[in-house]
Amino acid sequence: MSSSGEVAREASIRSQTAPRSGAVWIRLEESLLPSLVALLVAAIVGDILIVVFGQSPGAVYRLLLEGTWGNSYGFGQVLYKATTLTFTGLAIAFALRAGLFNIGAESQLAAGGFAAATVGLALPPGLPWIATLPVYVAAAALGGGIVGGTAGVLKARFGAHEVITTIMLNFVVLALLSYLTAAHLNVPETLHTTEIRSGALPRFSDFFASFHGSAVNVVLLLAVLACAGAWWYLFHTRRGFELRAVGLQPEAAEYGGVRPGVVWTRAMAISGAIAGLGGLNFVLGYKHYYEEGFAGGAGFLGIAVALVGGTHPLGAALAALLFATISQGGLAVNALVPKQFVEVLQAVVIIAVAVSVPEVRRMIRAQRKRA
């Protein structure tokens, strides 16, 4: 029906002119360009909104940049916010590679933070952070991993759709954590636990004075490591090969000796664990206690991070920086435009990506054909 022989021939011509690197370049172009176009569209929509508010776009954007990347406090805050978003975005991107839509990063993040706090409260005070970090990492990963893994098991065993189960688990898990905190752990009259006295993580401001006041801390390095690890796992290991095959074509993966149910369970557990690690940022790096509602929607914004980042670990980190910038920048421009401006801008970015990914790819391919 389709003259695919023709494609093959064109592909072979292409491969002769640009050996090997050709395919890589095509993939890079197709994965980066849509996001850039989306940003451009979002910027234009933002301009229009700003003008409607009676302000000058130039002034607002300048203020936004000055309040974020323009000074080290603002930049520190951007990095702090990007840390959590990197974890949730990476978690969602990871699950998407297995063909799973994890809407539960919000509760996985909270569960990770809660597990870390519970462990922290049980530890004797005064231990050095470098000694306790592995314990905290394990606790946070386990907390988030159990929540994510539950959705994975429900899908593998009973065929329950992960979108439904992860959404519902959000309610169940957040309510449970709320109960546990209120009943057993909280400081009276507050929504948070008592302070953790062991293994609080150093902030960047401890090393670089100019970050003073911002919450960015060594969990950022963990986020970078998580991205690198997820990238290696997905693209360079047998398990990653099998996971992506399940995500692309579960039947072909099954044919290739992979049991999709096992992969789904594993992928959801790992995804949940990654989201859970994000809890360390707030609990150990910032406040040193667990507080109800600390996730604050980062688990849901992670969906946008994963999609804008092209479901690639590196892309997730870059997209997290973008959304953190918009979010922090909202505070900076609050004097000129209402705070909902930033929320609208984030939404426009997401919609623009949803539209531009298929559209831009189509245009790139058409362009290539003419070339």
Next chain:
Amino acid sequence: MMPTPGAPAIRLTDIHKSFGPVRANRGASLEVMRGEIHALVGENGAGKSTLMRALSGMYAPDSGRMEVADADGILHEVTGWSTAEAIAAGVGMVHQHFMLVSTLTVAENLMLGAELTKDGALRVLDTARAAREVDALSQRTGLRVNALQRVSELSVGEAQRVEILKALYRGARTLILDEPTAVLSPPEVAELWQVLRHMRARGETIVLITHKLDEVMSISDTVTVMRHGRTTARLRTADTTPPEIAREMVGRDVVLATEMRQDAAMAGEGWAVARDGESVAPASDARSLGTSSFPLPALEVRVLAVGNARRTRAVDDVSFSISPGEILGVAGVEGNGQTELIEAIAGFRQVRSGSILLDHRDITHTAVRARGQAGLSHIPEDRHARGLVLDYSIAENLILGQQHRFARGGFLNTLDGDRIADNARRQIAAFDIRPNDPTLPARALSGGNQQKIVVAREMGRDFRVLLAAQPTRGVDVGAIEFIHAQLRGARDAGKAILLVSADLAEILALSDRVAVMYGGRFVVVLPRAQASESVLGPYMTGAEEAA
């Protein structure tokens, strides 16, 4: 004025149509005379379906001119018309994949889009009248259907009749049939030819898309051949020969399967005439048959029962065994349990009862990978869904199912990129996969080259038993030759092969023994020498059951 036969009914000139980078038609032309059966032939991917979909209004061509004659035989330009306009002008198409609503009855399907209603404000559907009209049409055309039956209850052959009726019900005077015989048994094919000849006699025009040359020879008046999106020849059927058409299709000389059938040695004759029920041949029986020259069976299936979504016994107590160096061909109309049989042996589908032995080891309940390690290879029937991960590169697809062998040990299980690339280079060269860039996604390859990836992966390693399901479906003639040669080579090298194909010619060309599957059972198993289309045909429809 009644238009004279022999005047053009359709004229398509220099049609171009691209889908993204795929140039499906690039200068295709077609002229069909009124009252003829016109065969449109070409390899898969030659652009036949695209051209006909343009004619039926589904696609607008990028450029070119389309003309269709009206009832008076006068040509009108209709370039880029809609399906509604095409139907109104009497051009109807029967698609390869049925477009019927399975929960509705035959009559309801026919009137869909032009529903008959009773008078009154509520516009209540007049199903009774629709049923009467369908019955009348059915009588007139000889296409037998039950107007009140739900489409979900129909066999494929019946569903196809409904598709043809649907086109005629809407007033089609020109009927386009896209590969209509792919799902039919030989008697059903004969019946279809009967109906088409009737229609021709009434002055209706038929375009038959096919890649089967025997069909072209037996039914058509004129042949148009397409290759790579272009029209390469227009021949009178009476003045041409299959080799000539094949040459136009491929662009070079080809050996046709029907000419080389006979070289399949009748190796297993004495030993292997097993019928349903008695073919549970335990090793001792095999020896007692005096076939000591034949080794013990490599694959043995004992009273196997397998269910699917609709039937609990889609495979119903099937037993057989295959010796090393033997090809057992399973013929039959699709949907008679072949898919379930293969999937059960491959390990994707739960077995209800019975057992599967590979080299005398019971593998009935082992995992897919364990079967692979035990020596089972599998060319699946649907390479797009199962055989390939289309977005994976050629190199990655060449290790699918073998990924554990390309992983370094240790906790991380890192894949060894060098060995994967090495393997890809070797397989690409050995199986002539084109283009030869291992980093290209499988999606970018032609059907034949995609299938070569599957064949290379499954046959390019050590194996004992091969399941080959529809190994040449949707594959160009050149690749068919190649794959057939591979299968014969493997047989000669002592492999046991279970071949399932909807293409009876392929079964007859390759098999040492032929089984016919009908209603989940092996209704007959014959040595190749005793099998022929006419012998097997009745079994394929269930008209004849083995004693």
